[in-house]
Amino acid sequence: MSDWSxxxxxxxxxxxxAQNYLEIGVEAGLTFADIKAQRKIAVDxxxxxxxxxxxxxxxxxxxxxxxxxxAKFQADLLFDVVFLDGLHNFSQTYRDLINTLxxxxxxxxxxxxxxxxxxEFSYIPDMKEAxxxxxxxxxxxxxxxxxxxxxxxxxxxxIHDFHQNLQYRTFWNGENAxxxxxxxxxxARTTRFRGLxxxxxxxxxxxxxxxxxxxxxxxxxxxxxxxxxxxxx
Ligand SMILES: C[S@@+](CC[C@H](N)C(=O)[O-])C[C@H]1O[C@@H](n2cnc3c(N)ncnc32)[C@H](O)[C@@H]1O
Numbered sequence: 001m002s003d004w005s006x007x008x009x010x011x012x013x014x015x016x017x018a019q020n021y022l023e024i025g026v027e028a029g030l031t032f033a034d035i036k037a038q039r040k041i042a043v044d045x046x047x048x049x050x051x052x053x054x055x056x057x058x059x060x061x062x063x064x065x066x067x068x069x070x071a072k073f074q075a076d077l078l079f080d081v082v083f084l085d086g087l088h089n090f091s092q093t094y095r096d097l098i099n100t101l102x103x104x105x106x107x108x109x110x111x112x113x114x115x116x117x118x119x120e121f122s123y124i125p126d127m128k129e130a131x132x133x134x135x136x137x138x139x140x141x142x143x144x145x146x147x148x149x150x151x152x153x154x155x156x157x158x159i160h161d162f163h164q165n166l167q168y169r170t171f172w173n174g175e176n177a178x179x180x181x182x183x184x185x186x187x188a189r190t191t192r193f194r195g196l197x198x199x200x201x202x203x204x205x206x207x208x209x210x211x212x213x214x215x216x217x218x219x220x221x222x223x224x225x226x227x228x229x230x231x232x233x
Pocket of ligand 1: 002005023029032086
């Protein structure tokens with residue numbers, strides 16, 4: 001479990017009116033179980049727990065891919081906080097983002113996990129390839145670092161250039177970097193990339209060169225921004 005996810009997500013509900021939570025990619029449900037929301041929806045093609053033992057009126061479990069979930073989900077329900085932590089590659093996470101936007105409440109938040117790769121291997125979109133290449137790089141020593149983030153940084157790049165009605169900051173305080181996204185209709189950003197093709201081809205070196213587009217901030221700074229937004233509303 002990542003304590004920081006639970007801490008950040010539960011705090012976000014202080015800034016929303018309703019308390020509807022969606023988690024894409026739930027695994028053993030460690031984060032999901034500790035989220036204090038009134039209504040919670042879990043989506044994972046392979047839950048690592050017995051769903052039948054967790055059923056309740058407030059919680060729903062969809063054992064399927066996020067694509068299948070969004071294709072069928074029609075409930076008259078808007079989400080206030082959505083945690084995107086499913087398959088860690090650019091295309092899938094971007095699909096999850098744009099599908100989520102259709103169901104996000106006006107003051108809702110999306111938290112995207114694993115946006116900053118810890119090294120060039122961590123950035124490889126296929127987990128097995130990432131571990132294989134890192135193992136080769138440390139051979140003949142044994143591989144001990146199994147961190148893997150995939151190329152989700154590209155999702156932040158696409159938000160930066162293509163979603164001018166979204167504002168975001170990336171939590172950066174020594175724990176896993178996660179990007180927080182919310183609606184914003186006031187600020188246009190100057191675009192950085194030549195187009196979608198450039199974004200989808202960003203290398204690990206490009207990630208480092210374009211580090212600033214993460215818009216990193218400490219948790220305290222982000223809560224301050226959200227408090228100011230709440231006061232303005
Ligand atoms: C890193 S784990 C999630 C951890 C969990 N959010 C937590 O904080 O404890 C990633 C999960 O994403 C799931 N997953 C993989 N592909 C997916 C997809 N297409 N849609 C939804 N979930 C997916 C995997 O089965 C795995 O359980």
